[in-house]
Amino acid sequence: MKILDKYILKSFLVPFVATFLIVLFVLVMQTLWQAFENIAGKGISIIFILKFLYYTTLMIIPQALPIGVLLSSIMALGNLGENYEFAAAKSAGISLQRLVRPIAFLAIALSGINFLFLNNIFPYANLKQRNLYLNIKKKKPAMALVPGSFNADIPGFQIKFDEKYGEDENLLKNVLIYDLKGNRGNQKVITAERGKIVTEEGSRYMTFILYDGNYYEEHVKSARTVAKKQKMAASNATFKEYEFNIDIGDALDQGALDTIVSSTSAMMLTLKQIKDTIPKLKRNYDETLELRAKNIYTSTQAKELYKYPDSLKKDNLEPIIIDNFELQEKITILNAAVTKAGRLSSTLKNNTDQIKFFRKVLNFYDTEYYNRMAFSLSCIILFFIGAPLGSIIRKGGFGLPMILAIAVYVIYFFANTFGKNLAEESSISSFLGSWISAIIMVPVAILLTRRATKDKGIFNIDSFLQPITKFFKKIFSKKTEKI
Known part of the structure; x- marks a missing residue:
């Protein structure tokens, strides 16, 4: 390797390592901050947080690299231009292409x-992080309860509440609970204005303490008519305070935090696995469409509409079909x-x-497949934007290059x-959606590379100002001649 190549690589690698680590740290902290609300103050161990950070870091690396x-590349080429090293290289007969060639190979x-990370490490980290989060919810079921919607994470119950508050976020407001343990539907309902969740470390029970509410339970499994349903035996009571326990032993027995309980998302699969999954999803989607079409066809009783022979038709039929009836x-x-x-x-x-949902899932797998290949080329695309930009602005440091x-x-x-x-x-x-960013940025990279090669600025301001200047000069010169 020539001395010049070593020098150019060193000029690039020093800011690259610094900027990569800074960007990685910022993105990891941003992800941790988003999850902080769900894990802070919940008694989560430091081991869980360290594992969460480790898997998050592996997921963020493909995004931080570009x-x-x-x-x-902007900083390195900007420093070379600012220190007049470009001028020295050109005077020695070294072109810009030759100067950035070692960095271009490094970008490739x-x-x-980046492709290896996206295809192997990223799905692995996503799988482990997602299952780590799911398992910690099972270890601490109160974390799984989300305000504003029905929560079914606790087996045998549907729980809904408007707000979760308090120092430990274990206080609930406007609670609605459906007890489904007997597989009898929503025949046992509990409502309360306020509530509190109490759990002890290692206990197999989660205690609900409800205040100012109502309890209703039907004691007959089902009734075919409304009249029979109204006569069913039922219990109804109001209470100031009501306490009951929910057995979460099954959740506690799920094993270690690293136990895999979910691996169905496209984000958790390699490209080969996604490619093998897409035909199955497409086949299921087509079968769903065919089944729905057959059901609609049957429900309209289209088979009963058939053509009568001409000998059985009346001669005096009205053109509007409904007018032929009484x-x-x-x-x-x-x-x-x-x-x-x-x-x-x-x-x-x-x-x-339902079909829109199935189609969206299929599109998501398709898009994820193409996007990983497209995003892996982002290092090359952004290099051929950053390198000419740095040589044009000729400014190093973190200021203008960062902007x-x-x-x-x-x-x-x-x-x-x-x-x-x-x-x-x-x-x-899905192909166009995944490659649209490359389609937009590649022409920009080509344009900037050509202008940097010809030692021109980003925009040639004189080409815009000269016609305007000439126009005003002509106007003023005509006025002067008249005077």
């Missing part, structure tokens, strides 16, 4: 490392049509929501996220 390459190698028959037909139309409309609405790097990455990341969201909603194809 930012580090972008920022360090970093893209390969008044009472018209009423019966229209009532039946309204009923069927309403039932069919409801079925279509329910089917649409430019943030602006470029925000555009790249926003385009990538926007494309993924459009693809998941079936607005565009």
Whole structure:
């Protein structure tokens, strides 16, 4: 390796290591801060927090690498320009392409490392982190309870409340509990204005203490008619304070925190596993569409509509079909049509929501497959943006390079996220949604590289100002001649 290559690599690697570690630390702390509300003050051990940080760091590395390459390439080339080392290299007959060649090879190698992380380490870390979080919820079920929606994480119960507050966040407001342990549906209901959760470390029971509420339970399994249902035996009582225990022993017996209880998300799979899963999802989606279509076809009784032979048709039929029936028959037909139309409309609405969900899941797997390949090239793309930018601005340090790097990455990341969201909603194809950020940024990289090679600025301001200046000069010169 030549001395020049070593010097260029050193100029790049020193800021790269610093910026990569800084960006990694910031992103990890941001993720930890988002999860801090759910784990702080819950008696979570330091081992859990360290494991959480370790898996989070592995997940963040593929995202921090492109930012580090972008920022360090701007800083390295900016420092070379600011110290007139570019001028010295050009006077020696060394072109910009030759100067940045070792860094370009390093950027390609970093893209390969990024791909390996995205395909192997990222799904592993995502799997371990997600299951770590699920298992800690099982160890401490109160963490699993989320305000504003029904919680089914505790077997045999549906629990809903408006707000969770207090120093330990174990106080509840407006509590609604369905006891489903007897597999009898919602026949046992408890409501309360306030509540409190009490759990002891290692205990197999979680205690609910409810205040100012109502208790209702039906003692008959089912009733076919409303009249029989009204006659069913039931218990109803109001209370100032009501306490009961929920057995969470099964949750406590799930094993260690690292036990794998979920591995179905696309984020937890390698590219090969995603590729093998997509055909199964596509087949299930097609079968669902076919089944729903058959159900709609059957519910409309389309088979009963058939063509009569011409010999059986009346000659004096009215062109409007309904006019061929008597008044009472018209009423019966229209009532039946309204009923069927309403039932069919409801079925279509329910089917649409379910099919949209299935389609979104399929799109998510498709998008994740293409996005990992597209995002692995981000180191190369952002390098060919950062390197010419640094040579153009000729400014090192963390000031201007940091601003430019943030602006470029925000555009790249926003385009990538926007494309993924459009693809998941079936607005565009998964391939286009995953590659849209590259499609936008590659022309920018080519343009900047050409301008840097020709030693031009980002924008040639003179090309805009000269026509305006000439225009005003002509106007003023004509006025002077008239005077």
